[in-house]
Amino acid sequence: MPATLLEKLWNLHEIADLGGRDSLIHIDRIFLHERTGSIALRGLEQEGRNVRAPRRAFCTMDHIVDTRPGRGDISLVPHGREFIEATRHSARNAGIHLFDIDDSRQGIVHVVAAENGIVLPGMSAVCPDSHTCTLGALGALAWGIGSTEAEHALATSCLRASRPRSMRVNFVGTTTPGVTAKDMILHLIAGFGSRAGRGFAVEFAGPAIYDLNMDGRFTICNMAVEMGAFTGMIAPDEHTIAYVRDAPYAPRGPLAEQAEAHWRELHSDEGAEFDRELEVDCARIAPSVTWGTNPEQLVGINGVVPEPGAFDDPQQSLAARQAQAYMDLEPGTSMRSVRIDAAFIGSCTNNRLDDLRDAANHLRGRKVASWVQALCVPGSSAIKRQAEAEGLDEIFQAAGFEWREAGCSLCFHAGGESFGGRRVISSTNRNFQGRQGPGARTHLASPLTVAASACRGYISTAEDS
């Protein structure tokens, strides 16, 4: 029987069938961060339970840790230090490897897990963080959980999980210049809605997906949760294998050969049946930007803010009206006339090396508009070093961007640094009300669009400047 990638991954990790759609699933890797991981570890301590396989669990500092140059344990997040110290203490007690603030491999959890080969194709991986689906780009079964489930995974190396339904999204045709992986995934979410993936594991497929390098694939899978999906995934191919080959935790020698042979089998078989299949024509995708407070509220940069009444669904009309009030935008406003106060390149969606190169290419010889605060925050300390080796930091700084240490930074607001009350063009994944600070108005876009908009001071495509 031809099998889907999801079926193969699920069967590979199923310890027991628990009836209905439920299974006991083996968890190969658990990753924690100082915001939600600390509480899971403390919960276990309080119940007097051990971490069953501490060598297969990892932890990093990314959410609360400061990203300003010269950082230490002091964070602008109120009570941030308590989270940092509690995490350090609990990780040590549990015997879990921690990528601490000064570790050369520190960075955003989903970036670190991938670039170090901690999560590899075919593995099951969980983290108490909703964007764990990012790792599906490796052909792994990776999903976000809560802290209580993280305790369960730590204590037992397993989780009880409901088998998701299978969806395949085929990206056919070719994209036009200036269209990036970010535009592709935003276009999909806008086209089918931010609930289209509910209950599904979404396999992204088609020539345009396999043409993407790994950095682009991570961007695609990162936003699977923004369409409500259990997770996203892309079958491993030669790009994937080349990406993980020399990673610090990846297998070496004969073990590597054995692993690679196994990974090449991890794809949906010819004729495999999916519960739902969608198709996206890449030729129709434009560089895009959100106008609302949900990723599905999207328009091409050359477009206008839509009329709320134009939506068929009354719920959507209502949501559009509320979003436009919050975003302070009138229907009919041309997106290119929207003036911005700040520009942010960062987050687990879009702060890998290719994203930084893309933005830097545009910024070379240009300047950020005088009224715009612009920030670039690399995804990991390793990416930051590599970018500096290529001289990207100088390009960003010469253009007027701040060049930060690695971390989540202003992707979200935890009470410290804030874009509160300002309008931001951002390479992140969530434009919810208040996500980047109280009253912050977030427009999601690709790093290239963020760079172009930062320079003009208005929402712009790369061709505008």
Added chain:
Amino acid sequence: MTNARKQVFHRGIAAPLLQPNIDTDAIIPSREIRRVSKEGLGDALFSGWRYRSAESREPEPGFILNQAQYREASILLAGDNFGCGSSREHAVWALKDFGVKVILAPSFGGIFFNNCALNGILAIELEEEAIARLARWVQADPGGNRLEIDLAAQRIRWREGKEMRFDIEPARRSLLLEGLDSIAATLRRESAIRVFEEQDRQSRPWVYEFPDR
């Protein structure tokens, strides 16, 4: 997973919060998470909407849970995709601490949905129209028109003699009915886990043995 409490039957005041896509950041803003703790978060529930400012904690009179009739609400009638966004379980801990026992919505964020059951909150998926009907009835007399949720019978009782059936997966239902300690239950399968790992180690040794840092 030791937080679940038995949840068989509940009768209480229901508050309608019907806009779609209320995310976990709205349920509890990240800036409210000040301690490495699951306790005492009820005060921070919906703080962005509930207070005029986060610092003063002066109630925003327009917000539904500040209105006298709804202050004791223990049931939420919610919009589509309730609890989407960040995985933070603090959203559920805040609801629980506030006293919410049951949430009815057309759909929920996936991680939030799981987190509810693990903490003894009954999340019920119900058609938008049914929720709207319940909301209209409740709004007519919020203190008097209380909803009865009977998990054992999978019924919602409202207006005199009227009831609605709801679906719930068997595993979730027994978790809520019995308040199981899931970790202990899984640990009882330790021998099966070990057998699985021994076999898996033969076919995927790199999962278990890897270069040391």
